[in-house]
Amino acid sequence: MLNISNLHVNVEGKEILKGLNLDVKAGEVHAIMGPNGSGKSTLAHVLSGRDGYQVTEGTVRFEGKNLLELAPEERAREGVFLAFQYPVEIPGVNNAYLLKAALNAIRKHRGLEELDAIEFMALVKDKVALVQLKEDLLTRSVNEGFSGGEKKRNEIFQMAVLEPKLAILDETDSGLDIDALKIVAEGVNALRSPDRSMIMITHYQRLLNYIEPDYVHVLADGQIIKSGGKELALELEKRGYDWVREEAA
Amino acid sequence: MSTKQQDVESLVGKEYEAGFITDVETDTVPPGLSEDVIRLISTKKEEPEWLLEWRLKAYRHWLTMTEPTWPNVHYPPIDFQAISYYSAPKSKEDGPKSLDEVDPKLLETYDKLGIPLREQEMLAGVAVDAVFDSVSVATTFKEKLADAGVIFGSFSEAVKNHPELVNQYLGSVVPAADNYYAALNSAVFTDGSFCYIPKGVRCPMELSTYFRINASNTGQFERTLIIADEGSHVSYLEGCTAPMRDENQLHAAVVELVALDDAEIKYSTVQNWYPGDEKGVGGIYNFVTKRADCRGKNAKVSWTQVETGSAITWKYPSCILRGDNSVGEFYSVALTNNYQQADTGTKMIHLGKNTRSTIISKGISAGRAQNAYRGLVKITKNADDSRNFTQCDSLLIGDRCGAHTFPYIEVKNNTAQVEHEASTSKIDEDQLFYCVQRGISEEDAVNMIVNGFCKEVFKELPMEFAVEAQKLLAVSLEGAVG
Ligand SMILES: Nc1ncnc2c1ncn2[C@@H]1O[C@H](COP(=O)(O)OP(=O)(O)OP(=O)(O)O)[C@@H](O)[C@H]1O
Ligand SMILES: [Mg+2]
Numbered sequence: 001m002l003n004i005s006n007l008h009v010n011v012e013g014k015e016i017l018k019g020l021n022l023d024v025k026a027g028e029v030h031a032i033m034g035p036n037g038s039g040k041s042t043l044a045h046v047l048s049g050r051d052g053y054q055v056t057e058g059t060v061r062f063e064g065k066n067l068l069e070l071a072p073e074e075r076a077r078e079g080v081f082l083a084f085q086y087p088v089e090i091p092g093v094n095n096a097y098l099l100k101a102a103l104n105a106i107r108k109h110r111g112l113e114e115l116d117a118i119e120f121m122a123l124v125k126d127k128v129a130l131v132q133l134k135e136d137l138l139t140r141s142v143n144e145g146f147s148g149g150e151k152k153r154n155e156i157f158q159m160a161v162l163e164p165k166l167a168i169l170d171e172t173d174s175g176l177d178i179d180a181l182k183i184v185a186e187g188v189n190a191l192r193s194p195d196r197s198m199i200m201i202t203h204y205q206r207l208l209n210y211i212e213p214d215y216v217h218v219l220a221d222g223q224i225i226k227s228g229g230k231e232l233a234l235e236l237e238k239r240g241y242d243w244v245r246e247e248a249a
Numbered sequence: 250m251s252t253k254q255q256d257v258e259s260l261v262g263k264e265y266e267a268g269f270i271t272d273v274e275t276d277t278v279p280p281g282l283s284e285d286v287i288r289l290i291s292t293k294k295e296e297p298e299w300l301l302e303w304r305l306k307a308y309r310h311w312l313t314m315t316e317p318t319w320p321n322v323h324y325p326p327i328d329f330q331a332i333s334y335y336s337a338p339k340s341k342e343d344g345p346k347s348l349d350e351v352d353p354k355l356l357e358t359y360d361k362l363g364i365p366l367r368e369q370e371m372l373a374g375v376a377v378d379a380v381f382d383s384v385s386v387a388t389t390f391k392e393k394l395a396d397a398g399v400i401f402g403s404f405s406e407a408v409k410n411h412p413e414l415v416n417q418y419l420g421s422v423v424p425a426a427d428n429y430y431a432a433l434n435s436a437v438f439t440d441g442s443f444c445y446i447p448k449g450v451r452c453p454m455e456l457s458t459y460f461r462i463n464a465s466n467t468g469q470f471e472r473t474l475i476i477a478d479e480g481s482h483v484s485y486l487e488g489c490t491a492p493m494r495d496e497n498q499l500h501a502a503v504v505e506l507v508a509l510d511d512a513e514i515k516y517s518t519v520q521n522w523y524p525g526d527e528k529g530v531g532g533i534y535n536f537v538t539k540r541a542d543c544r545g546k547n548a549k550v551s552w553t554q555v556e557t558g559s560a561i562t563w564k565y566p567s568c569i570l571r572g573d574n575s576v577g578e579f580y581s582v583a584l585t586n587n588y589q590q591a592d593t594g595t596k597m598i599h600l601g602k603n604t605r606s607t608i609i610s611k612g613i614s615a616g617r618a619q620n621a622y623r624g625l626v627k628i629t630k631n632a633d634d635s636r637n638f639t640q641c642d643s644l645l646i647g648d649r650c651g652a653h654t655f656p657y658i659e660v661k662n663n664t665a666q667v668e669h670e671a672s673t674s675k676i677d678e679d680q681l682f683y684c685v686q687r688g689i690s691e692e693d694a695v696n697m698i699v700n701g702f703c704k705e706v707f708k709e710l711p712m713e714f715a716v717e718a719q720k721l722l723a724v725s726l727e728g729a730v731g
Binding site: 048049050051071072073076077081082084087088090091092093097098099101102103105106109141142158162 | 680682684685686687689690700703704
């Protein structure tokens with residue numbers, strides 16, 4: 001599904017990713033952990049095609065295609081979805097309206113019929129229930145005045161509607177209360193499928209109790225310095241990152 | 250009476266019956282401005298003596314005035330002697346014979362706005378012989394209005410049929426000597442719209458210049474007068490989202506609104522005149538004076554405007570809040586792209602007690618365009634407990650355009666509350682990326698964000714106008730990004 005090889009990325013002239021390798025197969029869930037500022041969000045942004053990141057070396061292949069060649073909207077239409085660490089507010093733009101436009105752009109790309117407002121609302125009804133999103137959030141402006149937790153739920157709700165092949169969840173758990181964490185995790189679990197892969201960026205092992213990853217990776221100093229199963233997360237929780245760094249050095 | 254005059258008269262009288270004017274001899278006065286020309290206009294229009302005197306007085310005053318230089322707009326000097334001040338509607342020989350002869354760019358825009366072919370012909374100035382679809386609409390429309398006692402028609406008609414009303418109110422809001430362009434308009438205006446809503450009447454429908462079939466012939470010096478008598482209510486729509494073909498570069502209109510006790514006027518404008526090409530060549534100069542007088546207590550006037558057209562726009566729809574408890578509102582979206590220049594805003598003059606005004610202005614600049622908000626909030630000595638809220642936001646697309654804000658506030662009464670908020674921002678990269686990450690194209694994303702930015706104004710527009718306005722923004726912004 002996704003193959004990242006020797007990826008080097010500069011931001012404003014500074015190298016942030018320094019030869020990162022990662023291989024994600026269809027259906028797999030990979031957790032990425034690592035200290036603040038180690039480059040996790042940078043990786044998420046590079047994969048989704050955000051401006052301002054220079055790839056100086058390495059390749060990223062997504063379903064056989066050179067992902068780095070595609071415009072961000074093309075990547076999205078191909079099935080790359082990013083649940084943002086900090087979802088942005090867009091005043092005056094109706095949440096459902098944006099999502100309908102997104103879904104139809106993706107459907108069009110996939111050769112499917114575009115949905116009209118009625119069909120769209122029917123589809124959305126089920127997905128709203130999935131993350132127990134308050135229905136009035138649908139008709140409000142995108143993320144405007146949403147609580148931190150509501151913003152994160154809205155991200156997962158969008159993911160449920162857009163049905164991506166590769167979902168990158170950047171700290172979806174942070175800012176969620178305990179109940180909300182469970183609900184969102186259940187939502188994410190419901191979206192797990194043999195042909196959908198996920199990359200979950202998180203700081204807390206807690207999330208992984210709810211969403212069991214196939215692999216856990218440690219990203220530090222611009223590289224993945226250790227990979228393991230979910231037990232690695234437990235160990236990180238107990239011991240922090242220094243020992244991994246020392247081990248890798 | 251000469252045959253020519255008869256033609257003119259029948260033309261003026263016939264606009265609704267015939268729906269579209271065909272086969273009228275071209276009747277143009279040679280370029281130049283003088284008292285003789287004004288007399289000629291007045292004679293051709295068979296105006297009463299007082300109106301001629303009024304025009305002449307305005308003209309004599311205009312001669313003593315100089316063109317304003319304070320707006321933040323730049324253009325070469327206008328040669329007022331090179332303009333022809335009277336031209337009867339053109340015969341069909343002058344216009345394009347068919348849409349094939351019309352600028353394809355214009356047609357492309359019509360298509361994008363989803364304007365039916367027949368209407369395209371009308372807008373582009375193609376002479377249509379067949380009865381235009383909306384004629385029947387216009388006729389039923391007229392009957393309904395007449396039943397309600399509403400007078401709505403061309404200014405010329407009103408001068409003929411309701412001279413006492415015109416005499417009473419003309420120039421009572423915008424005096425003939427008010428400013429350079431208003432004085433010029435007062436001297437030479439040829440036509441426009443007139444509307445009177447009698448006491449206690451709620452106008453049964455939205456009034457639209459679009460339904461006035463001769464709207465495309467009202468010329469460059471248009472005069473509009475709307476009077477809402479006590480307790481009446483009217484919503485008036487001006488303009489059209491489609492760009493009108495027009496050979497006149499200078500447009501200097503005057504709009505006067507009078508709201509008496511407990512009356513309400515909602516005046517909505519969509520202005521999309523030719524802005525010139527991508528290099529800034531051509532395009533209309535729109536120098537208009539619009540003012541409302543809330544003459545009675547509890548009167549209310551709302552101006553809502555969406556301005557995307559014209560090379561240069563110079564326009565400050567204002568409210569004089571004379572009656573106690575009267576309310577003035579101004580909601581504006583002004584979008585400038587390429588080399589367009591706009592200097593627009595409002596004036597809220599609080600004279601009465603407990604008067605309230607709201608100003609929401611959204612300026613969008615793209616390309617190399619310059620967009621200025623200029624607003625005055627004046628609270629006079631006797632305007633106890635008056636309140637104003639002003640919000641003035643500018644959005645920049647790209648880094649070669651400019652936004653400027655000139656808020657003037659004069660408060661002479663210490664019980665007044667005046668609140669002003671202003672912001673200038675670039676189109677937000679995070680917002681754009683959020684949208685494209687969801688699969689939406691960059692162009693659609695920009696449109697969505699810009700429309701969101703304008704939401705507070707759009708929601709003040711009548712429904713179908715709002716939908717058109719959104720489409721219009723999208724078309725006007727084309728090529729602004731990427
Ligand atoms: N636009 C930018 N300009 C300058 N530096 C940047 C920019 N974006 C990211 N960086 C730097 O790149 C480094 C990696 O940032 P990134 O956001 O990827 O970290 P992270 O691993 O997601 O951290 P966190 O756990 O705090 O979310 C940081 O040092 C950050 O300051
Ligand atoms: Mg991060």
